[in-house]
Amino acid sequence: MRPSGPMAKRDLRRRLLAARAGLGPTELAQAAAEITQHLLADQQVCRARTVAAYVPVGREPGSARLLDALVARGTQVLLPVLLPDDDLDWAPYSGSLVEASGGLLEPDGARLGPQAIAEADVVLVPGLAVDAHGIRMGRGGGSYDRALAGVPAGVLTIVVLHDGEVLDQVPCEPHDCPVGAVVTPSGLHRF
Template sequence: MLDHTGTVKAAKLALRDQLLAGRRRIGLLELGERARASADHLLDLPEVRRAATVAAYVSVGHEPGTGPLLDRLHDRGVRVLLPLLQPDGDLDWAPYAGSGDLRSARRGLLEPGTAALGPDAVAGADVVLVPGLAVGRDGTRMGRGGGSYDRALARVPAGTLRCVLLHRGELLDAVPAEPHDLSVDAVVTDEGVVRLPLAAGGA
C-alpha cells in the first residue's frame, strides 16, 4: 500500500503521461497559431505592458510556443531573461539577444549565449513566465518533476506576476500537489488569460 507521498507521486506520473500524450496530438501549424494568440494575450496584460524585465523560457517540442512572445518583447526593448539549466537542476539566467543567439543545451533545451547573471537574477524580473503541464484552479502548478522552477519561483518576490503558459484544457479543477509545489497567479492559453486562484465552480 502506498503512503500519501507515494500516492501523490503516482497520481502525478499518470497525469503527466495523459497530458503529454494530449500535447503530442497538436499539429505544428496549430502550435504556431496558438503561440501567436497566447503572445497577443500576454502582451495585453498591464503587468507585461509596463514591465522592464520579463523572465521567460524557450519552448521546445509540443510545449505552448514562446517564440513569437520572446521576439515581440525583445523588439519592444523589454529585457528578457532566459534560464540556463545547471548540472544540479537549478536555474541560472541570461539575457535574450535574439533567436540567432540561442544554442543547444542540456536535455534538448535552447539557451542564450550571453553571460550568466546568477540564479537570483529572476528576483529582479517584473513578470515571470514559467512552463508547466497543468495548473489547478487554486494556482498549484504541476511541472515535469525536476523541481527547477519550484526553486526559481521561491526566489521571486511576493507581488510579482507568475504566469504559466498552457494549452487549452490544461487548467484543471485540481492537480496532485506536494509541499514543495509552488503556486502561480495566472494561466495563459491561446484562448486568453485566467487569473488565479478560482473557486471550483468559478469562471
C-alpha cells in the same frame, strides 16, 4: 480531496503529455500566436522592465516570437540556463540562442546567477497543468519550483499552457509553488 503525491502526478503527466503529442504543427503555431497576442495585450506584461521567460521545447506552448516582441519593446528578457544540479541560472536574451544539453536552447549571454529571477517584474513559466487555485504541475524535475521560491511576493507569475490543461485540481506536494495566472490560447486568467 485533492490528489497528492508522486504517483498521482506521474499518471496525470502521462495523460497530459499524450494529449500534447496529438497536437499538430498548425495547432501549435495557432496556439503560440494567440498566447503571444494575449501576453502582449496585458498591461502588467507591457509595463514590465524585466520578464523572466523560457524557450518552448517540443510541444510546449509559447514561441520565440514572443521573446523577440518583448525585446523589441525594450523589455529585458531573462531566459533559463539549466545547471548540472537542475537548478536554473539566468541570462539575458538578445535575439540569439545556442543549443545546450538535452536539446534545450539557451541564450549565449553572460550568466547572472540563480537569484536573477528575483529582478523580474513578470515571470513566465512552462508547465503541464494548473488548477483553479494556481497550483502548477511541471515535468517533475523541480527546477521551476525552486526558481519560483526566489520570486518576491507580488511579482506576477504566469504559467503558459494549452487549452484543456487548466484543471479542477492538480496533485500537490509541499514544495509546489503556486502561480498567479495562466495564459492559454483562450486568454489570460489571474487566480
